[in-house]
Amino acid sequence: MNPYFCSDFYFRIYKMNKLTVLSGIRPTGYLHLGNYFGAVRSFVKMQSDYNCFFFIADIHSLTTHPTPENLQSGVKQVLAEYLACGIDPEKATIFIQSDVPEVSELYAFLNMNAYLGELERTTSFKEKARQQPDNVNAGLLTYPVLMAADILIHKANFVPVGKDQEQNLEMARKFATRFNYMYNTEVFPLPKPYTFDGKDMIKVPGLDGSGKMGKSEGNAINLYEDPKEIRKKVMRAVTDSGPTEPNQQKTEPVENLFTLMKIVSTADTVAHFDELYNKCEIRYGDLKKQLAEDIIAFTAPIRERIIDILQDDSYLAKVARMGAEKARESASKTLNEVKEVIGFRRFF
Ligand code: TRP
Secondary structure (H helix, E strand, O other): OOHHHHHHHHHHHHHHOOOEEEEEEOOOOOOEHHHHHHHHHHHHHHHHHOEEEEEEOOOHHHHHOOOHHHHHHHHHHHHHHHHHOOOOOOOOEEEEHHHOHHHHHHHHHHHOOOOHHHHHOOHHHHHHHHHOOOOOOHHHHOHHHHHHHHHHOOOOOEEOOOHHHHHHHHHHHHHHHHHHHHOOOOOOOOOEEOOOOOOOOOOOEOOOOOOEOOOOOOOOOEOOOOHHHHHHHHHOOOOOOOOOOOOOOOOHHHHHHHHHHHHHOOHHHHHHHHHHHHOOOOOHHHHHHHHHHHHHHHHHHHHHHHHHHHOOHHHHHHHHHHHHHHHHHHHHHHHHHHHHHHOOOOOO
16 A cells, blocks of 8 residues: 555544644743643643644733733743653644644634623633733633633543643633524534543642742742752751651651652652651751652753753744644634524525
C-alpha cells in the first residue's frame, strides 16, 4: 500500500477514535515545580492516549495589559518550557491562542448568550475586580466566555485544570448546554474536568510553610531557575525550632520540606532525614542543602533544554506554525457547524 496514503489516512482514523483533551496556560510567568508535577508531567503522558491540544492563552493575558515586549517574551518562554518538559509537537497540538482567529469569532457568538449577572457572580471576576479596581474591563468580565470558546471550538471532552479553574469550566458547560438547547443541536459535547488518578496527583507545597506552590504566592521554584537561586530559596524556606521528643509529629512547614524531598530525592535520602528527625538529631540546614541539590539535579536538564530551545527561533516558529495549522483545521470545522446552526449560511 502507498505509505503516504497509509500514514495520513490512518492517522486521521486513529485520531477520530480518541477523546479530546485541551488545556491552556496564560503566558504570565515561568513554569514552576508545582505546574510540572501538578499538570505538565501528566500532559506528557496524556499526549499518547488522547487527541491533545495544549495552548498558550495570550489573549486572556491581555486583561492585565502587558507591554508588547512582555507578551512576546512570555509566549516564547511558555512555548519553550512546554517543549523542554516533553510535550511533543508531533503527538499533541501545541498552539498560541491568537494564531487561531476562529476562537475570537466563537467568543463573539457565545457572548450573546452569556449574561451580566452570572458573569459578575464568578468568583475569579470578583477577586480580580477587587485586586485591580482601576482596571475592571469587559475582557475580565467575559474571561469565562473566551475560555469556553477555547474549549468548545475543539469539542474537548476533558480539560485538566486545577481547582481554581473549576468554576470557569462549569461556566463552559453552561454555555455549551445553553447553545445546544437554544439551537436544538448537539454541536458542543460537554467538557468534563480531568482529574488525574491517585498516582499522578501530587500536590507540591510551597517554601513558605503553608499551602501549595503557586506563581503568585512567591513561594515557588521555577523549572528555569538558576541553581544559585534555588539554593538561596531553599535555604530561606520556613521551618520550626526542631523536634523536642522522639517520633514527634512534624509541623506543616517541616512536613512540606519532606514532601518536596519525596518528590525529588531518593527514598534512601528521605528515610535518612526521617530517621534523624525521629531521633531529634536533625539539622534543618543539612536537610535543606540536600533538598536544594536534589531539586537542582532534577531541574538542571530541563533548564538546559529550555535555554537551548529559547535560542532556536526557527524551531519555535516551526512548532507554532504546525500547531496553528492543526488547531485552525479543527477550529474551523466546529466554527462552520456553529455558523450553519446559528443561521449564517445564506441561501441567496
Ligand atoms: N484560565 C486558565 C488559567 O488561568 C487558562 C485557560 C484559558 C484555560 N483558556 C483555557 C485552561 C481553556 C483550560 C482550558 O489557568
